[in-house]
Amino acid sequence: MSENGLKPREIVERLDQHIIGQADAKRAVAIALRNRWRRQNVPAELADEISPKNIIMIGPTGVGKTEIARRLAKLDNSPFLKVEASKFTEVGYVGRDVESIVRDLVEISVNMVKMQEQESVRAKAAEIAEEKLLDLLLPARPSEKKVSDMLTDEGRPLDEIQEAEDPPQSFDATREKLRQLLKAGKLDHRIVELEVTEARSGPMIEIFSAAGMDDMGMNIRDMLGNVFPQIRKKKTLKVPEALEVLAEDEAQKLIDMDKVTKTAIETVEQSGIVFLDEIDKIVGSDSPRGPDVSREGVQRDLLPMVEGCGVNTRYGMVKTDHILFIAAGAFSSSKPSDLIPELQGRFPIRVELDSLGKEEFIRILTEPNNALVKQYTEMMATEGVKLIFTKDAIASIAEIATVVNERTENIGARRLYTIMEKLLDDISFDAPDMKNKEIKIDAKNVEKKLEDIIEDDDLSRYIL
Numbered sequence: 504m505s506e507n508g509l510k511p512r513e514i515v516e517r518l519d520q521h522i523i524g525q526a527d528a529k530r531a532v533a534i535a536l537r538n539r540w541r542r543q544n545v546p547a548e549l550a551d552e553i554s555p556k557n558i559i560m561i562g563p564t565g566v567g568k569t570e571i572a573r574r575l576a577k578l579d580n581s582p583f584l585k586v587e588a589s590k591f592t593e594v595g596y597v598g599r600d601v602e603s604i605v606r607d608l609v610e611i612s613v614n615m616v617k618m619q620e621q622e623s624v625r626a627k628a629a630e631i632a633e634e635k636l637l638d639l640l641l642p643a644r645p646s647e648k649k650v651s652d653m654l655t656d657e658g659r660p661l662d663e664i665q666e667a668e669d670p671p672q673s674f675d676a677t678r679e680k681l682r683q684l685l686k687a688g689k690l691d692h693r694i695v696e697l698e699v700t701e702a703r704s705g706p707m708i709e710i711f712s713a714a715g716m717d718d719m720g721m722n723i724r725d726m727l728g729n730v731f732p733q734i735r736k737k738k739t740l741k742v743p744e745a746l747e748v749l750a751e752d753e754a755q756k757l758i759d760m761d762k763v764t765k766t767a768i769e770t771v772e773q774s775g776i777v778f779l780d781e782i783d784k785i786v787g788s789d790s791p792r793g794p795d796v797s798r799e800g801v802q803r804d805l806l807p808m809v810e811g812c813g814v815n816t817r818y819g820m821v822k823t824d825h826i827l828f829i830a831a832g833a834f835s836s837s838k839p840s841d842l843i844p845e846l847q848g849r850f851p852i853r854v855e856l857d858s859l860g861k862e863e864f865i866r867i868l869t870e871p872n873n874a875l876v877k878q879y880t881e882m883m884a885t886e887g888v889k890l891i892f893t894k895d896a897i898a899s900i901a902e903i904a905t906v907v908n909e910r911t912e913n914i915g916a917r918r919l920y921t922i923m924e925k926l927l928d929d930i931s932f933d934a935p936d937m938k939n940k941e942i943k944i945d946a947k948n949v950e951k952k953l954e955d956i957i958e959d960d961d962l963s964r965y966i967l
Contacts, residue, residue, distance in 0.1 A: 508540030514578060521574050521873060522567045523866045528854045531558050532575050535827060535852070539579075542825070543773065554824065557809060557849055559782065559839055560831040562856030565915020568831040572778040581774040582612035582767075588830075589784035591801045601804045605814040605821055608775050612767040613818065617758060624757040625750070632749035633685065636742065639695045640685075641678055685742070693742045698735050699752070764818045775826040779805075783832030786841040802843045809849040859908075859915050864901035867916050875923055886934040888942060895946035900926070903953055926952050 509517070514533035515526075522529070535556055542553045560568045569585060576583030584607055591601050621628075684690050740748065785801045808814070811824030830850055839853060859867070868876050876892050883890040904918040924931075926949060930942060 557828040565917040585778040628753035779830040782830040786837040887938040899946040899949040
């Protein structure tokens with residue numbers, strides 16, 4: 504997190520660049536993120552007592568629940584993990600246990616910190632890689648020998664030893680000339696033979712066991728890696744590729760993994776965000792046929808993690824006290840109050856997201872930085888095709904998306920993806936053969952392409 508932190512209003516403005524509407528949800532996550540910055544700036548003894556205000560987002564699919572959480576994590580550069588609550592099972596049963604959430608989050612954080620560290624040592628790694636590449640292009644001159652070393656060189660002619668003692672004086676000048684040629688790109692066509700370390704590969708090990716064992720396969724591979732030597736393989740590469748491989752290898756060596764691990768764990772504990780999707784799917788059923796291992800049991804297992812506990816990972820113990828949990832679900836056949844009371848109490852903030860209509864779809868198609876119309880226009884531009892959408896075409900697409908969502912399943916803004924793909928199907932296929940062509944799409948084109956599907960409910964159910 505940045506030292507100053509973003510103000511809630513600034514956070515909402517940033518989210519508005521990517522997500523249309525849902526003002527209540529944006530305000531809730533903006534306040535939660537700002538509260539995290541506030542907690543880190545209060546006296547230390549009080550900071551540990553302030554717990555995050557976890558959020559439940561209630562709304563149908565495709566209205567922006569996941570996108571809000573994902574963009575929030577990007578704004579804060581926080582480790583972010585999205586998981587479906589329905590894929591976990593109760594402790595003691597075959598399947599993934601909820602503690603794997605924290606382990607996965609730590610892995611993400613370690614990779615993030617590692618990339619940041621690599622970036623910081625990239626310049627130094629590039630210098631070392633350049634020297635190693637010059638050694639390959641022009642092998643280093645023999646080292647000087649002492650008289651005592653010469654006496655041990657039995658069987659070597661004296662003139663050979665003398666030559667080793669007096670290497671050509673032009674060696675350094677030749678090396679510097681090569682360096683200049685390398686920097687100027689005049690050696691890019693040269694081929695060098697490079698010895699690289701291959702990633703270890705072995706048999707897949709899958710273990711079905713109790714909680715905390717789901718990452719044992721990775722630990723076993725680590726242990727085997729310490730037993731068996733690394734495999735080094737010779738590769739023939741062009742100079743630019745060899746330089747890149749060497750720089751990457753040197754950057755890995757320069758990184759202090761102990762520091763990376765410590766920073767990663769601290770980042771997870773202070774700034775981690777977990778998005779629990781499909782939380783409504785673990786609401787217990789009223790069936791008398793026995794316990795449902797993927798419902799009430801999972802809620803009970805989630806409870807200590809959301810409350811705050813220690814989870815053992817391959818990098819050490821991680822505390823979950825200050826990780827922000829954002830849960831989401833449609834709650835079409837249940838309601839948040841159907842969750843066990845203890846879990847409800849750990850999600851004090853509840854926001855309802857609105858269904859999307861025609862006006863929202865028009866804005867989604869045109870306003871965000873990653874708007875669908877912009878995406879398709881830029882993709883077709885790569886083929887030399889200029890794609891132009893008129894205002895009435897965009898309104899027609901939004902209208903069709905609204906109608907189909909009302910008639911069939913409401914999948915929110917995701918309906919726009921299916922409609923746009925169907926609308927541009929022929930253009931996308933023929934674009935490579937339509938160089939320097941301008942195509943204008945208006946309402947008539949949209950209606951002509953999609954009228955049969957709209958009029959036939961059965962077709963719209965299957966195709967859109």
